[in-house]
Amino acid sequence: MAKDLQTKIAAHDFNFFYGQKQALFDINLSIPERKVTAFIGPSGCGKSTFLRSINRMNDLIEGTRIDGNMIVDGVNVYDKEVDVVTLRRRIGMVFQKSIPFPKSIYENITYGLTLNESRTKAELDEIVESSLRRSALWDEVKDRLNHSALGMSGGQQQRLCIARAIAINPEILLMDEPCSALDPISTAKVEELIEELKDTYTIVLVTHNMQQAGRVSDYTGFFLMGSLIEFDRTRTIFTSPSKKETEDYITGRFG
Amino acid sequence: MNNPFRTTRRNIGELIAEWSIRAVASLSIIVIFLIFVFVFREASTLFLGDSDEATPQSTQVAQTDSTSQTTSSSEPDVYNPEAEEPEVYNPEAEAPSSGEEGAPGEFIYIAANPAYPHIYNPSTGLIPPDIDAASTEEDVVLGDTLSFTENFFSSTWQPVGEVPKFGIVPLLIGTAKTTLIAILIGAPLGILAALFVAFFAKPWIREIVKPGIELLAGFPSVVIGFFCLVSVASWVQDITGVPYRLNAIVGGIGLSLAVIPIVFSIAEDALSAVPKTLREASLALGSTEWQTAYRVMLPAAAPGVFAAVLLGIGRAFGETMIAIMATGNAPLSTFSPFEPARTVAATIGSEMGEVVWGSEHYGVLFLLGVLLFVFSFGLNAITELYVKTRFIKRFQGK
Amino acid sequence: MQFSASTLPLPKRLLGFFAVLIALTAAVAVVGIILGMVGNFLANGGTHVTWEFLTEFPRNSNTEGGIWPALAGTTLLVMLMTLLGVPVGTATAIYLTEFAKQDSWFARSVRFAVNTLAGVPSIVFGLFGVGFFIQFMGGNIDAAFGTSSFGDGSLLWSSATLAVLTLPVVIVSVEEALRAVPRDLREASLALGATRMQTIIKVVLPNSVTGILTGSILAVGRGAGEVAAILFVGVTYSSEVLPSAVTEKFMHLGYHLFVLSTQSPDVEKTLPLQFATTLVLLGLTFLLNLTAILIRSRLRKR
Numbered sequence: 001m002a003k004d005l006q007t008k009i010a011a012h013d014f015n016f017f018y019g020q021k022q023a024l025f026d027i028n029l030s031i032p033e034r035k036v037t038a039f040i041g042p043s044g045c046g047k048s049t050f051l052r053s054i055n056r057m058n059d060l061i062e063g064t065r066i067d068g069n070m071i072v073d074g075v076n077v078y079d080k081e082v083d084v085v086t087l088r089r090r091i092g093m094v095f096q097k098s099i100p101f102p103k104s105i106y107e108n109i110t111y112g113l114t115l116n117e118s119r120t121k122a123e124l125d126e127i128v129e130s131s132l133r134r135s136a137l138w139d140e141v142k143d144r145l146n147h148s149a150l151g152m153s154g155g156q157q158q159r160l161c162i163a164r165a166i167a168i169n170p171e172i173l174l175m176d177e178p179c180s181a182l183d184p185i186s187t188a189k190v191e192e193l194i195e196e197l198k199d200t201y202t203i204v205l206v207t208h209n210m211q212q213a214g215r216v217s218d219y220t221g222f223f224l225m226g227s228l229i230e231f232d233r234t235r236t237i238f239t240s241p242s243k244k245e246t247e248d249y250i251t252g253r254f255g
Numbered sequence: 256m257n258n259p260f261r262t263t264r265r266n267i268g269e270l271i272a273e274w275s276i277r278a279v280a281s282l283s284i285i286v287i288f289l290i291f292v293f294v295f296r297e298a299s300t301l302f303l304g305d306s307d308e309a310t311p312q313s314t315q316v317a318q319t320d321s322t323s324q325t326t327s328s329s330e331p332d333v334y335n336p337e338a339e340e341p342e343v344y345n346p347e348a349e350a351p352s353s354g355e356e357g358a359p360g361e362f363i364y365i366a367a368n369p370a371y372p373h374i375y376n377p378s379t380g381l382i383p384p385d386i387d388a389a390s391t392e393e394d395v396v397l398g399d400t401l402s403f404t405e406n407f408f409s410s411t412w413q414p415v416g417e418v419p420k421f422g423i424v425p426l427l428i429g430t431a432k433t434t435l436i437a438i439l440i441g442a443p444l445g446i447l448a449a450l451f452v453a454f455f456a457k458p459w460i461r462e463i464v465k466p467g468i469e470l471l472a473g474f475p476s477v478v479i480g481f482f483c484l485v486s487v488a489s490w491v492q493d494i495t496g497v498p499y500r501l502n503a504i505v506g507g508i509g510l511s512l513a514v515i516p517i518v519f520s521i522a523e524d525a526l527s528a529v530p531k532t533l534r535e536a537s538l539a540l541g542s543t544e545w546q547t548a549y550r551v552m553l554p555a556a557a558p559g560v561f562a563a564v565l566l567g568i569g570r571a572f573g574e575t576m577i578a579i580m581a582t583g584n585a586p587l588s589t590f591s592p593f594e595p596a597r598t599v600a601a602t603i604g605s606e607m608g609e610v611v612w613g614s615e616h617y618g619v620l621f622l623l624g625v626l627l628f629v630f631s632f633g634l635n636a637i638t639e640l641y642v643k644t645r646f647i648k649r650f651q652g653k
Numbered sequence: 654m655q656f657s658a659s660t661l662p663l664p665k666r667l668l669g670f671f672a673v674l675i676a677l678t679a680a681v682a683v684v685g686i687i688l689g690m691v692g693n694f695l696a697n698g699g700t701h702v703t704w705e706f707l708t709e710f711p712r713n714s715n716t717e718g719g720i721w722p723a724l725a726g727t728t729l730l731v732m733l734m735t736l737l738g739v740p741v742g743t744a745t746a747i748y749l750t751e752f753a754k755q756d757s758w759f760a761r762s763v764r765f766a767v768n769t770l771a772g773v774p775s776i777v778f779g780l781f782g783v784g785f786f787i788q789f790m791g792g793n794i795d796a797a798f799g800t801s802s803f804g805d806g807s808l809l810w811s812s813a814t815l816a817v818l819t820l821p822v823v824i825v826s827v828e829e830a831l832r833a834v835p836r837d838l839r840e841a842s843l844a845l846g847a848t849r850m851q852t853i854i855k856v857v858l859p860n861s862v863t864g865i866l867t868g869s870i871l872a873v874g875r876g877a878g879e880v881a882a883i884l885f886v887g888v889t890y891s892s893e894v895l896p897s898a899v900t901e902k903f904m905h906l907g908y909h910l911f912v913l914s915t916q917s918p919d920v921e922k923t924l925p926l927q928f929a930t931t932l933v934l935l936g937l938t939f940l941l942n943l944t945a946i947l948i949r950s951r952l953r954k955r
Contacts (some may be wrong), residue, residue, distance in 0.1 A: 089846030573774025628895025
């Protein structure tokens with residue numbers, strides 16, 4: 001990895017267990033700041049588990065256990081001193097399915113903002129507009145901000161979820177297969193959006209669409225059966241992978 | 256080290272809210288304990304001797320409504336049978352001083368009201384003579400020398416009289432009798448109806464029948480009791496020609512109406528929980544729908560169906576209003592279904608209202624409550640621990 | 654090889670026919686009993702349920718007049734019961750779905766306790782009401798504050814007893830509603846930096862309002878028809894005024910029916926009153942339960 005890049009997220013000998021079953025084996029990697037990093041691999045390979053370990057969403061699943069370190073900004077997020085709520089406010093997340101709250105578009109955006117601090121209506125309006133603009137949704141929904149978010153199309157809903165995540169101004173954006181439920185046109189819009197957002201945010205993207213990883217990411221990691229097989233610049237991974245498994249997967253020989 | 260994720264302030268409100276919810280959740284457990292402790296505490300006066308008789312509450316009556324006129328309901332709750340107008344409600348049968356008036360009056364404690372024909376009435380000569388004789392000759396003589404335990408397990412329930420007799424045997428027989436009848440009627444009907452709804456009914460029929468039977472679960476038991484009192488009792492008498500209008504059969508039918516919806520809904524849940532694949536596998540082997548239903552699905556759901564019957568039993572023996580209104584309420588030690596019966600729950604329900612708080616009779620009624628509680632607790636423990644684990648094992652192999 | 658005719662021998666086919674028939678008969682019988690019962694009540698009491706019957710006080714030792722105090726007493730009773738029981742039930746359900754580790758001994762104990770509570774005979778709750786609420790709580794309150802109104806049966810203690818009795822009903826319904834809220838929605842909220850309590854209050858509860866409503870309605874339906882539990886905890890045979898404080902006694906529809914049909918001086922004379930009271934009580938619980946069942950079946954389909 002190039003030395004001029006600042007490391008934002010790093011895993012050291014990270015292991016993850018669902019009860020007795022080990023899902024991740026000794027993961028070591030450094031994710032650079034303000035770049036798009038993609039994780040690819042066949043389903044069940046552990047890429048989503050790894051992503052959810054970064055903002056400790058796996059804490060919510062009963063019987064899970066970790067071993068090793070997950071460092072964000074130099075701090076082990078599994079340290080006792082770390083407050084998981086503060087952590088999650090600094091790390092936004094977008095899920096596979098778009099999950100708008102059954103509230104208005106406006107309330108969806110302001111949800112995270114109004115949780116812990118009070119803001120004036122003007123401030124909120126401003127943040128709503130800027131987040132929607134950044135997620136390229138403003139022109140489509142500016143006239144119906146008070147309508148239910150459930151009335152939007154699937155692609156719009158997913159971009160709303162991105163807008164909702166960036167409204168609280170995180171530094172890292174985790175995306176768990178954000179386009180898997182979208183049509184090609186919506187997918188293109190979301191990919192465009194990722195391209196724009198990467199100047200501001202460190203984006204970690206899980207996808208099982210290799211073309212997508214190739215199109216939008218700067219770095220790519222390949223997971224297989226809970227192990228990180230290879231992690232390098234995307235171009236290197238796709239043109240001259242150093243591991244045979246990676247090459248087999250890239251060329252479509254399995255998975 | 257500079258930790259950007261360190262909490263700036265521990266959210267005290269959050270913690271308080273979380274622990275309040277935990278505390279409230281533990282209430283259910285606490286209530287179970289409290290029920291046992293406090294029902295048992297009131298019964299414990301029986302074992303602690305006479306020291307409690309001096310407590311101020313011992314003169315208080317739980318409530319005087321069924322024995323007093325409207326005007327006297329605001330009076331202090333002092334139990335005074337002599338002061339009551341005789342036409343209101345059968346005072347001579349229950350007044351402690353009426354022992355010398357003869358065996359029938361003191362033998363049957365409740366509801367010997369000549370104006371009221373539905374309830375078993377001793378003064379009209381309906382008592383089987385053998386029991387009558389036994390109660391006068393033997394027990395009155397022995398009454399004084401009986402210890403409480405001997406008294407408790409004797410066969411005469413006659414709580415008000417010169418020598419109160421608290422023999423629970425007739426109550427247990429009455430309870431067993433009516434519960435058995437209720438289950439014999441209710442369980443097959445409930446299970447078969449569940450089988451029908453789960454496997455044979457067309458979807459639109461299921462949509463009607465299932466909520467319909469669930470509605471029966473919502474019928475107040477006093478309504479079912481009333482139905483038995485005024486209608487079922489007459490029908491049963493017309494058909495069988497039994498001498499007593501209210502008897503164990505009528506009570507059992509009434510209780511079965513309370514049992515059916517419980518058996519039905521739990522059995523239906525159990526039958527629906529059997530994996531669809533099992534049914535498809537059976538059908539694929541060439542068996543018919545009914546063979547699959549009776550030979551594969553019903554046995555597969557057997558633990559759940561068994562649980563349904565157990566909970567049905569629990570409902571039947573604990574049911575009070577139906578038992579009070581439909582069984583005839585005579586504490587007889589007979590196994591004949593055509594004679595009146597008195598259940599444990601009905602005894603508490605009908606006598607608690609007139610008893611002197613803190614008296615021995617009061618304690619005995621609470622002891623009966625402990626009995627009911629322990630029995631229902633045991634039934635539930637069996638269903639929870641045994642049946643459910645069996646069910647899980649069967650389908651999940653755990 | 655042909656498939657058109659059944660290859661089963663005739664006796665087996667007959668057996669199958671009877672197997673289905675007997676199940677059908679059972680279902681028809683149960684539904685028939687229900688319809689017969691309701692029909693019987695309607696035929697005998699239908700014409701007696703009038704506006705006057707609902708709004709007048711009973712007269713002449715309950716042998717004439719209406720059921721207004723019983724209707725009002727029942728309503729007050731279930732309202733107070735809801736106030737006491739629904740928050741507790743909802744909090745318990747929240748604990749079971751949102752906080753409890755499913756296999757922790759505490760969660761299992763709570764679940765076991767709720768199931769046990771559902772199976773305890775209602776008459777035992779009545780004894781509990783006397784032993785705990787009246788004798789212990791009321792007695793101690795009276796002793797501590799020098800009052801004399803708490804140590805006796807009252808609207809308050811009856812409501813409290815019924816709140817305990819209907820607790821499992823509320824818990825089960827609310828829990829079902831909370832479980833129906835998609836897990837994703839919770840995760841989305843938590844990922845935005847909401848705490849667990851914030852997620853519960855802002856996302857989970859607003860999405861399960863109907864479930865809490867269903868639970869409350871079912872509890873009210875159960876409480877309105879329950880007589881055994883309140884027999885000695887404050888219900889009264891006859892009252893000329895409506896209760897003006899929670900420490901007063903009250904009349905109750907179910908108890909009124911019980912008294913009319915078994916302890917009235919002239920049972921035959923009041924038979925129409927009894928049927929009419931039955932209809933009102935049944936209509937009330939029927940409506941409540943039907944509403945709850947309809948809401949719930951809509952909820953399940955969603």
